Amino acid sequence: MAKKTQENFAGPLDPADWQQFRAQGHRMLDDMIDYLQGIRQRPVWQPIPDSARAAFRSGMPAQGSELAEVHQQFMDHILPHTVGNVHPGFFGWVHGGGTPVGMLAEMLAAGLNANCGGRDHIPIELERQMVRWMAELFEFPPHASGLFATGSSMANMIAVLAARYRALGREVRTHGVPPKRQLVAYASAGAHGCIAQAMDLAGLGSANLRKIPVNAQFQMDVMALETAITADRQAGLQPFLITGTAGTVDVGAIDQLPLLAAIAERNRLWFHVDGAYGALAALSPPLRPLLEGIELADSIACDFHKWGQVPYDAGFILMRDGAAHLDTFASRDTYLRRDTRGMAANSPWPCDFGPDLSRGFRALKTWFTFQVFGAQRIGQVIHETCLLAQYLEERVAAQAELELLAPVALNIVCFRYRASDAFNAALIVRLQESGIAAPSATTIQGQLAIRVAIVNHRTGQQDIDALLDAVLKLGTSDLEPA
Template sequence: MTAPLQLTRDEMHALGARALGMVIHHFETNRDNPTATTLTRDEAVSRLHTPLPEAPTPVSELMDILAQDVFPNAFHADHPRFYAFVPSPTNFVSVVGDFLMSGHNIFAGHWLASSAASQIELTVLEWLRDACGLPATGGGILVSGGSMANLSAIVAAREARLGGHDMQAVVYCSDQTHSSMFKGLRILGFGKQQRRAVATDDQYRLSVPALAAAIAQDRANGMKPFCVVANAGTTNTGAIDPLHELADLCEREGLWLHVDGAYGAAAVLTPRGKALMAGLERADSITLDPHKWLFQPYELGCLLVRDAATLRHAFRVEEDDHADYLADVSRHIQQDVNFYERGVQLTRGFKALKLWLSLRTFGAAEFRRGIDVGFAMAEEAERVLREDARWEIVTPAAMGIVTFRWSPAGLGAAEADAVIARTADAMRADGYALVMSTMLKGRPAFRLCPIHPATTAEEIRETIVRLTRFAEESTTG
């Protein structure tokens, strides 16, 4: 009798070849498929739900189910015409990196277990740190995504500035800060009176005078301001907060400056992004998600800090916390990096592999070229929209995002708002391109975020042709 769960060499080859074929097929045909398909709950149950099977099923049958019923019925964030939310265009090399990571299953929690993998993670972090302009004392950790990076940044800030939890502590965000930050604060035990969503100006940037006033008011009320969260590319409009001014204010006030660049900070690799985000290098911590504008498959986020010791301090396992079976590991802590002491997770995979493999395979210049396409396509969309006076640009192309409204002469605001919802639904049903809406200063607006490196100007134009047609139909219908 063979050991449980083992495949023969031939079976592994056959299954691997099938899986590889499916992924290559996806890469080759993605552009021709609908951008977004959603099953109803009943459809999903009837196609996919089974009781836990006692007996085996031929894996080829399961691959058929995946190919027919699972993979097509999703939002395809890696589709060249997926312009909603924050797209996640990938690259084949990184996909292979994920396979290799999983296949070798290296525990990347501490140096003893993963010296080479840890070194690769350190190297990748150094690349990103240097790109952001943080000093050599800086470091970081790869995490699941922006939510985890933002939450971890607050933990580091709180430990560094307050030495732990404090019911008087206050964090300042803007009214454009991503919801993950507020969620993270709540998880960390911050009450509503401990987090401020400071007003933004007419360009959706955090207002420094409003922030300064809020800090002064809180100090007068006996609260303890300790952290400001700035945006380097808001999800809504791509706005970049005034980073130098915020850094000056934080220096004066002794506050930690966290920059949420989950979406935008990757663009710092390009000269254009670097210029737009001047001041990023003065942050105490930065969130930068490679699974957004750095073309990595989910899940890959990154937290960078100005001083790597602040992470170790925040996420240390203390002597009396009884990590007895890690004693042999902890003896090495002084000279080595143990990633379990830089973040929440102990057991963690070799997350750096895919980013390292793809950056080395293509070279940074190729990534830069890919990022520049995002800037260019958002500008192309703005240009095409401006050709039709019925489209009103709400925020011009910024960091690969443009927002706009349907405002033909004579159409009231309420009707114009309703057209947005109807048009977005019609676009989704059409399947050619995914365009969704957001709320800006209390009113809905379309939002286009075309950051796939293979998106063409032709596709942008056709998307706007269809949007215009559906908006016209929605207005008269």
């Protein structure tokens, strides 16, 4: 019976012909290298035709197809219609451009198929090395801990949960927040929306995040912050967290981190820094002084897939107190048995520092990026994007038709054509549809802005010129409302 059953098995999913598979794999790799090498000859973004969308409306296939056929579908319908952040003319959001090195590292990680939630294997050691490197970069103590995550949205949530644990103790993990101990947190009005979302997901309520007004430099108003803390205490609430931002999502402002750290210490609050992209400015000696005070934080969130140019996704959280971080998440389920020898050795594991047990090998592409390029070169790229932002700022100031809407702190420039919001909205859409450049829209002090985030290592002065030339040309045309 056993022999007959085995005869009915379909067999493994490995190729029947390894040489044919190898040749097809090389063609696929060559296509992606050609894509990156020739990216300037492509539009940044282009509208998706109905024919491309229709290719993804069929049902689940019962039978498989040849790999070459599926690859051709990718080339025809997927590759031409991505958001375009690998292109040097992409300025829409703070998306990194990735690198060919990172692409190859991602392939290696996929081949290993390592689950980096736990067990005793070298991928865990590599992630621990990245944690040590980040601790050194931000001058955290040797007992600091860290964890790769999908992005700063998850990293910020991990920080909120750690701060909640310190405020309420171990019972919060089993019994939740006590009815008469309402926790409140504080962040800039310019902070990313994921901070409020983290309060929601942590069971604390997004309404209990106090959004503090900003000053003329778009930094959190520290006097308003202290007033809010005092008012909440007098109302019987429990302040527990201040989140400073290093690189706000709209304009790239950096909060006054030393002042926030002092207020947090004086009030015994957790001090977290959302440095989703701005924290990595620490890699650039000219920019490092802008982050003064970040070394005082209890936790820092950042994304290597932004300024670090690592392929998506590669978020990260760094914690000053590794023991508190461990206490926030660790559990001792029987199926996660630990030992001193064998594959169950060498704990605590990454799954003890966050909510994910199944975790990809994100650390490998980040490690490859640092190993191949070095911290100095990555820092230089970061600084160069800021120099390009200054160049754009100067060009905008020199054009009577254009108006700068916010100070340029790092690499984000917000300006507008001197016309209505509807005109500027239509102009942005036309820019995107042109394929020349892809900025995004935001609102600055009630006015719609053309927001240019310069993140890609491929972007040069010629790309800034192409953007401005297109803005000025479109500004003289009749634009339909977006």
